[in-house]
Amino acid sequence: MTYHEILNIILLNIRKILKVTLLSSLILFLILFLIYPVTYNSPATILPPDNENQVGTLGSLLSGQDFSNLLTGDMSSANSQLYMEILKSRSAAEYVVNKYDLVDYYNCDNVYEAADELTKHLNIEISKEGIVKVSVNVSTSLIPLIFDDKDTVKEFSAKLSNSYVEALDSINREKLSSKAKKAREYIEDELVRTRASLDSVEIALMNFQERNKAVSLPEQISAAIDAAAKLKAGIVETEMQIGLLKSNLREDSKELIAVRKKLNELKDQYTRMELGNQDYLLAFSEVPELGKQLATLLREVKIQNEVYTMLQQEYYKEKIQENKDLPTVEVLDKAISPLKASSPRVVLSTITGGIFIFILMSFIVILGERKTLLYKNKNRSE
Numbered sequence: 410m411t412y413h414e415i416l417n418i419i420l421l422n423i424r425k426i427l428k429v430t431l432l433s434s435l436i437l438f439l440i441l442f443l444i445y446p447v448t449y450n451s452p453a454t455i456l457p458p459d460n461e462n463q464v465g466t467l468g469s470l471l472s473g474q475d476f477s478n479l480l481t482g483d484m485s486s487a488n489s490q491l492y493m494e495i496l497k498s499r500s501a502a503e504y505v506v507n508k509y510d511l512v513d514y515y516n517c518d519n520v521y522e523a524a525d526e527l528t529k530h531l532n533i534e535i536s537k538e539g540i541v542k543v544s545v546n547v548s549t550s551l552i553p554l555i556f557d558d559k560d561t562v563k564e565f566s567a568k569l570s571n572s573y574v575e576a577l578d579s580i581n582r583e584k585l586s587s588k589a590k591k592a593r594e595y596i597e598d599e600l601v602r603t604r605a606s607l608d609s610v611e612i613a614l615m616n617f618q619e620r621n622k623a624v625s626l627p628e629q630i631s632a633a634i635d636a637a638a639k640l641k642a643g644i645v646e647t648e649m650q651i652g653l654l655k656s657n658l659r660e661d662s663k664e665l666i667a668v669r670k671k672l673n674e675l676k677d678q679y680t681r682m683e684l685g686n687q688d689y690l691l692a693f694s695e696v697p698e699l700g701k702q703l704a705t706l707l708r709e710v711k712i713q714n715e716v717y718t719m720l721q722q723e724y725y726k727e728k729i730q731e732n733k734d735l736p737t738v739e740v741l742d743k744a745i746s747p748l749k750a751s752s753p754r755v756v757l758s759t760i761t762g763g764i765f766i767f768i769l770m771s772f773i774v775i776l777g778e779r780k781t782l783l784y785k786n787k788n789r790s791e
Contacts, residue, residue: 418778419771426770434763441755447553448752450532450544451567453574453744457539458488489539492738495580496543496573502527504576505545505569531573540741543577545569546751563746570744578738585737592653593727599649600720607713614706631707633682638711640679645716646723647672 419426495501502524506512517523530546547566549557650668659665 415775418775422774422778426767426774429770430763430767433766434759437762438755438759441753441758444552445753446548446551447557447559447562447750448546448548449559449563449566449747450546450751451563451570451744451747452532452534452542452544452742453570453740454742455492455541455543455574455577456739456741457541458492489535489541492541492577492581493533493535495577496533496541497528497531498580499524499528500580501573501576502531504579505572508572508575509569527569543570543573544744545573560746567744567746574738574740574743581737589727593724595649595653596720596724596727599645600717600724603713603717603720607710607717610706610709610713614710617703617706634708634711637679637682637708638715640675640682641712642715642719644672644675644679646719647675649723 499521503520506520506523506527511527512518512520512523515523515526517526527545532542532544532546534542536542545566547562547569549559549562553559553562647668651665651672654662654665654668
């Protein structure tokens with residue numbers, strides 16, 4: 410059959426086709442409007458994590474935060490991805506399930522099944538700026554105009570979305586607190602050892618001064634001692650960083666390699682200072698014997714003091730981080746009751762269904778006419 414013949418067949422039967430199409434579309438509209446369950450979702454918007462707020466403690470090293478200046482890449486986007494994975498986790502789903510007792514709501518046998526069912530209705534989007542949108546689809550039952558209060562369903566969808574934000578904050582805060590505790594315990598051990606070393610070298614310095622009376626050192630030596638103490642404190646701090654990271658990262662990780670490189674550079678500087686490299690004003694090896702002994706003792710005292718001060722600062726930072734109960738997630742927009750349903754789109758679905766029915770009816774009519782034409786031709790030939 411040619412296109413002209415097909416068009417003629419459709420035009421000849423247009424009334425019948427349109428009648429079936431309009432009637433079917435009306436039935437589809439009534440089903441979608443009166444019977445089909447209505448689904449609502451209300452997104453909550455979360456700002457990307459602020460890297461600057463997470464840098465500054467040794468505990469934050471466990472998340473790799475202190476290496477943003479050493480590594481390339483969009484840390485904000487990476488942290489938003491981490492937020493997304495936390496939101497998709499079973500822990501987050503269980504938090505929401507337990508808060509609203511969704512085991513009965515989803516007709517499940519236990520919390521784990523309800524958490525899986527809830528996750529199926531979860532929607533998460535991340536913009537290119539790292540902003541996270543989270544929402545939960547909540548549907549009415551059949552014939553919602555009779556059996557459901559739409560306003561209640563709308564409000565419930567907003568509550569579930571906001572509860573997911575609460576779950577994210579709770580899990581994130583627990584994670585940061587756990588890391589801070591681990592760092593704090595690690596630093597406590599270092600503080601005890603450093604305090605013992607400091608007491609030992611202070612006693613040795615006091616005994617030396619008592620035996621040799623007053624011995625003064627040139628200002629250049631004192632300046633070199635101060636520089637050596639700061640370098641040594643940097644070395645100890647970097648070694649602590651490595652100690653914290655080794656338990657959480659692989660040996661070939663970029664973060665660990667970067668910190669080890671930094672440690673080697675600090676150690677090289679410290680060695681050059683001790684050996685009397687020409688970059689420094691005065692080498693310890695060139696000091697007269699008595700002054701050299703005093704310089705060594707003073708340097709050890711300075712170093713241990715510097716390290717002890719640094720450890721105390723880090724200790725209190727981690728203790729504050731461990732015990733603080735502040736929100737770690739910044740919410741841009743809380744979820745509110747949605748004005749419109751997310752599905753079904755009654756008008757759009759009806760129009761789409763009507764077009765499909767029109768095409769289907771046209772196809773059926775064309776096949777019928779073609780079959781009739783073939784039958785007539787067969788009878789004529791006989």
